[in-house]
Amino acid sequence: MLDKLAAIHDRFRNLEEQLSDPSVITDMDRFQKVNKEYKKLQPVVEAYHQYQELLGNIETAKEMLRDPEMKEMAEMEMEELKPQRETLEEEIKVMLIPRDPEDERDVIFEIRSGTGGDEASIFAGDLLRMYSRYFDEMGWKYELLYENEGSAGGYNKVVVEVSGEDVFGRLKFESGAHRVQRVPRTESQGRVHTSAATVVVMPKLEMEDVDIKKSDLKIDTFRASGAGGQHVNKTESAIRITHLPTGTVSESQDGRSQHKNKEIAMTQLLRRIQEQKREEHENKLASKRKSLVGTGDRSDKVRTYNYPQNRVTDHRIGLTLYNLDQIIEGQVGPVIEALQLAENAAKMEEGMV
Structure with missing residues (x-):
């Protein structure tokens, strides 16, 4: 791990020198590319410096253990430093997980009503509102490219272009079938129905x-x-x-x-x-790793929104939350973050770090 961090540190210093090079500064495309990589590596380099300092403090404490007069204080110091080192090492391991280059891309985001007739279209509209509020929270820009409204509200199909930082890296988990269980507005007898809408997230490519x-x-x-x-x-x-x-x-x-x-x-x-x-x-x-994201096929059931129990279940990671009322109003971030953590854990198990 230290070798990887040292190599990243060297690359960071090289980028820092490039950012003060007149030939780079005058080339806007090159400058933006270098600056983007520089900012991406900055948190890792800061963690590396913190880790080096921590290791130095541990070595100092070990030396103090040899002094009978300093031993008690050194032992207390070591008790504090060891957990700090373990925590920081785990954080750095996550930072060193290879990122999919597509994660930084903008996306074409499509929601389409599925089984369930009018209720499915209404649910597609609910999903669009949920995601739009999440986009706002993330500070992303989005533009409505196409809308085909349902006869009772919502949408049969809606397409949005979303741009910003790390857009595909977060939204890629949303591809698949989203199922809703609730009493439709059109249901006069109060029976719970199951309907569905599908989401497709495509990274924009050149x-x-x-x-x-x-x-x-x-x-x-x-x-x-x-x-x-x-x-x-x-x-x-x-x-x-x-x-x-x-x-x-x-x-x-x-x-x-x-x-x-x-x-x-x-x-x-x-x-x-x-x-x-x-x-x-x-x-x-001859080695296909099954991705957490799935195939992106519309038949992949990824999540269920159960209104009577105020419950949301993501079937890929077995996550169940009882705050559907908040999630459907745009607080979908914790679900997406749980999926990111699960993907990182899977990569770590496969020895990518």
Whole structure:
């Protein structure tokens, strides 16, 4: 661990020198990249300095133990320092867990009503409100790209672009089926019904991230169809993109403009190609680690919201909380953080640190 920390410290100093280099300062793109990495390493370096100081204090206390007059005080000092070292070592181990590069990406966030008719659409609207308040709490920016409202309220489908710090790293756990158990507004006899909505979280990717060429892409425009707002059926704003070497196709008519549809379709296409490449690589290695996030398939039931018991259960980690009234109003952070902790623990068990 000390070797890793020393290497990170050397890299941090190198970045610090670059930030005062005139050639870096005048190149805004390079400066932002260097500054971003510098800030990311800063907490680790601070913990490293704290750890070095703690180890130094422990060595001093050990030397004091040899002096009969100082022994009692040294023993008391060691009793305080050892737990501090253990705690700090655990914190540093978490810091050293390799991060998925995609965690820092912005996302395309989709909520779609599932089984349950009108109640499912209403629940999709409840989820959008919950997440929107969470986005606000995190200081993230978000833009509504598409909305198809349900006949009794809520949404049949809604698509939001979310941007900020560590967006995918937190929201990736939300992909899958979310189930609600409650008495619907339309239920006259007070019976509890089960409905569902699905969430899909896609990290925004660029072509260089997947290493494909513009010349390999065929882009077609067509007129959007179906419900979705006043912009539909009036212009050829829908986009279809084909990756010629693999035959992978992606299209979007959800955005409010051709530009947004191109962005959504490109994100979907790059994601699909990336997943194909990743699967090919994993098959060659013959070692697939089951991710906590799951496949992202809409059939993966990830969470149940039970209103009669004021209960939320995340099925992947067996977490049950009895504060649904707070969570549905935007306090979903503790659930997401528990999922992050579980993923980190799994990585540590696999020896990634």
